[in-house]
Amino acid sequence: MQAVQLYKPFPHQRAVHGAITAHLNAHPPGDSSRQVTFAVNAMRQVGKTTMVGNEIIRFALAMPKKESVYIAPTYKLTRKMVAEFSKALTGNPLLDSINKTENYVSFANGHSVYLMSAEQGDAVRGFNASGVLVIDEFAYMRDEFLDNVVAPFTDFHKTPTITISTPRGKRGKHYEFQVYAKEGQPKFVGFDWAAFDMSCIRSAEWLEDKRRTLPERTFRTDYLGEFLDNEGAVFRNLNGCILAPGLEPAMQHLKWGIDWAAGSGNDRTVLTAFNDLNEQVYLKAWDSTPPMQQVSEIARIINDHKEITRSVIAEKNSMGAVYIDALRKECRFPVVEFVTTNEEKRRIIENLVKLTEAAAVGLKPVEAQLSEFDYFESHTLPSGAIVYSAPVGLHDDYVMAAAIALSQKQHERKFMIL
Numbered sequence: 001m002q003a004v005q006l007y008k009p010f011p012h013q014r015a016v017h018g019a020i021t022a023h024l025n026a027h028p029p030g031d032s033s034r035q036v037t038f039a040v041n042a043m044r045q046v047g048k049t050t051m052v053g054n055e056i057i058r059f060a061l062a063m064p065k066k067e068s069v070y071i072a073p074t075y076k077l078t079r080k081m082v083a084e085f086s087k088a089l090t091g092n093p094l095l096d097s098i099n100k101t102e103n104y105v106s107f108a109n110g111h112s113v114y115l116m117s118a119e120q121g122d123a124v125r126g127f128n129a130s131g132v133l134v135i136d137e138f139a140y141m142r143d144e145f146l147d148n149v150v151a152p153f154t155d156f157h158k159t160p161t162i163t164i165s166t167p168r169g170k171r172g173k174h175y176e177f178q179v180y181a182k183e184g185q186p187k188f189v190g191f192d193w194a195a196f197d198m199s200c201i202r203s204a205e206w207l208e209d210k211r212r213t214l215p216e217r218t219f220r221t222d223y224l225g226e227f228l229d230n231e232g233a234v235f236r237n238l239n240g241c242i243l244a245p246g247l248e249p250a251m252q253h254l255k256w257g258i259d260w261a262a263g264s265g266n267d268r269t270v271l272t273a274f275n276d277l278n279e280q281v282y283l284k285a286w287d288s289t290p291p292m293q294q295v296s297e298i299a300r301i302i303n304d305h306k307e308i309t310r311s312v313i314a315e316k317n318s319m320g321a322v323y324i325d326a327l328r329k330e331c332r333f334p335v336v337e338f339v340t341t342n343e344e345k346r347r348i349i350e351n352l353v354k355l356t357e358a359a360a361v362g363l364k365p366v367e368a369q370l371s372e373f374d375y376f377e378s379h380t381l382p383s384g385a386i387v388y389s390a391p392v393g394l395h396d397d398y399v400m401a402a403a404i405a406l407s408q409k410q411h412e413r414k415f416m417i418l
């Protein structure tokens, strides 16, 4: 018989595997009591992804011809998991193939694992998981997306779910699931890895280094696994600012904003436009297109709307200067530079926060954008300065493009009296 060498779990990982095994033994496939959620609260770099990856492989080998789903907040994290599967399984006869374009793994026994990202939004709607559903970095997905798109995955086959994440304050589903499990609600089995000795995977010196270099709240959340009060959500009225699907606001008086990819392969270039009512009328992101091709496409898009354009503002970071020069050569509308200092970033983000709190801005219902707004955070540095950013490993390109587009004081109708 063929075997695949799974990893040797640490005690905190073993606790989860053990509980899942006991549950599966007691509740056969199809039985409605099998549809429970194993909710794991954890810290950074303690083997979350490794644990769920191994659990998925175990389900795959035990359940021929079934389908499992792994979902992460960003495409980048999804790709990382595909790479992990590839590393663990390539060459093993139990593997049939790994499709790195479509992001799925098929095993020789007919089990398929589909790897998805929340950035795909509605495109993943309607999937039925018959093996296991795993949601990694669970606290970083919007509740509405989880409720409307992901939660139904397990309904048809009564499939178990594993959710795992670092905490993000006392709000959202990740926090609620921990509370439900503590209350003894039958559909939730909770684990708090903060209660485990983690010295097996992170040394005292390493942890001390993190304590010294990170803002205190980040350290307590990400490295101690604590649920803090009032954890820094920035856009609190996001739901009040989402344009209805299919709504096409007036294409007039366009204010364009451009946030360039930093070029590290980790983020995107985002182009957006808002009209005079601050309704988002255009949104496009580029992932892997060569930068100069992005510049040409952006110039063409803006040129196509030249007659109705009022302003074009582009981020000028290290690479932005080069792109702006190139853009100015092709774009038939003056391009204003936005220089991202901490101070300026703070000004335009706080302006955008004010607009969202007054519901004076409308955002397109694009999940990749909405989730960025949802998880965007603020931290107070020891100096007292406030810093705004995406959580570690996640993006803020959509947020920045919108903030840049809406950053200019409005000169409303100053030149339009006659």
Ligand SMILES: Nc1ncnc2c1ncn2[C@@H]1O[C@H](COP(=O)(O)OP(=O)(O)OP(=O)(O)O)[C@@H](O)[C@H]1O
Residues within 6 Å of the ligand: 007, 008, 009, 010, 013, 043, 044, 045, 046, 047, 048, 049, 050, 051, 201
């Ligand atoms: N049981 C284990 N035995 C040995 N190494 C492990 C084990 N579990 C995890 N690791 C290693 O620890 C590191 C962190 O693991 P992993 O990426 O799974 O953590 P994570 O909690 O998902 O991290 P992040 O917070 O960055 O998402 C990796 O190098 C992984 O190979």
Ligand SMILES: [Mg+2]
Residues within 6 Å of the ligand: 048, 049, 050
């Ligand atoms: Mg991980």
